Amino acid sequence: MSADSSPGPAVTPDTKGFLRHAPVQERGRRRVQQLLDAAAQVIAESGVDNATTNAVAARAETSVGVLYKFFPNKQAIVEALALRYIEEIEQLLSRQEQAGIADWPIAHAVTWLVHAIMDFHREHPAYQHVYRAVRGSSGEQAILLLDPAKGVIDHLLALRASAVAAERREWHAITAVEAAHALAIQACALPPEGAERMMEEATILLTRYLTPDYAPDQSPAS
Template identity: 40%
Template sequence: MPVKRAPRPIARIATDESLPVANAPVAKAPVAPLPIVDAEAPDAYRRRPRQSRGQARVELLLEAAASVIAEHGLQAATAEAIALRARTAKGSLYQFFPNRDAVLAALALRYADEMRAIHERAFPIDPHGLPLDRLIDRIVKPLAEFHDTHPAFRRVFATVEGPGDDTRSAPTRLRAQLFESFVDRLDVLFAARNPKLATRDRRRIALVAASLGQSLLARRGRAVAAEKKPLLDDLRRILLAYLQPVLEPPVVKTKREPKGEAKPAPKKR
């Protein structure tokens, strides 16, 4: 009888931690961010390294792929180019990866895991004590720094538009999962910041804020050095102007009696 093989492990990203919702009604609290799991993607590796020497070689190949992509674009990252940049034989790449696309999938998984860790550090547990501008900076600045230190990130996760849109590729799915997880985190944060905000409005505002950030950070990644800071400042101003009316509603002041006018004395009976 033929021997049944065990299913290959799926590629996945570690679980997102949920954020507590302070002072928010339980019935209106959004669902905490779920684990990001790429259930459709097979394991990116042909053979996972177990020894430190093999792990170092894989890291070298991934760094080489990132360098080629950052300098010459995604299409230039062939197996030959990656091996050449890593100063190793092409057979060394095939020892761990079945093909060039598997290298890109592994690189995307590593980027996604690093991005998830940034999300966990950026989002405060209790957002009430922070002014809105500082809260925005706490989230936006680490993301901008990540884009600056990982120039291949934007190209690895680039979405192809048109009839040939490859929505089944691992990087495309991971990008969508990361975005949805980020919107979930904003949703939880906004519920804690303003418990009176309607669920549908809160979700829409989180989606718009995340889309603005993603779009401008991607544009900033393509900009020359002189434009990077102004674009980041513009993004912060746009988010502040958009979120301030809903997350910091104006306080209604009670009408006071004008100073200097004495109140009439009560009449004696």
């Protein structure tokens, strides 16, 4: 599996919430991103449980003391990585909203969503490990990290069918995101033919699930 070495977004006020010391100079901000890049590489190779702060510091070519200057522990690194990924997914979905996805036939919109999530997992091999770790956390802050992407999907569903009750729509968004992520993780472990079939089945599943409320006049995928 290839390492995730793509540069992440600059430190935002939310990201700073995971830092022991928020850098004010560009050099410090670059160091934080280098540490997160290194953490993504280590986690992609060995998973969250087996990743250590010593390994992350070594991969970033710095001392563990420098790492602890910014991050109090491994959990803070994992949560900061989760936030980075969620922000990237939010940006991806927001760009697609501008492209008019809310007006697409439901099957086309779901197909795009399933493939986009699958591609994201492939391009960021640490993501599935980070997602599982944060998803399984009992910490309120960690759980809240997963809400933004669901919020974007909720918004897109509201654009399609504003008459659907907010609570019902929220559960639809939660279910769609959780199902898409879970199936994408499974697809990543399959050979190419199996992964493609899994994405097809995920598209059918979510299209049939969402069609009654968000495209009642369209026939669901068969």
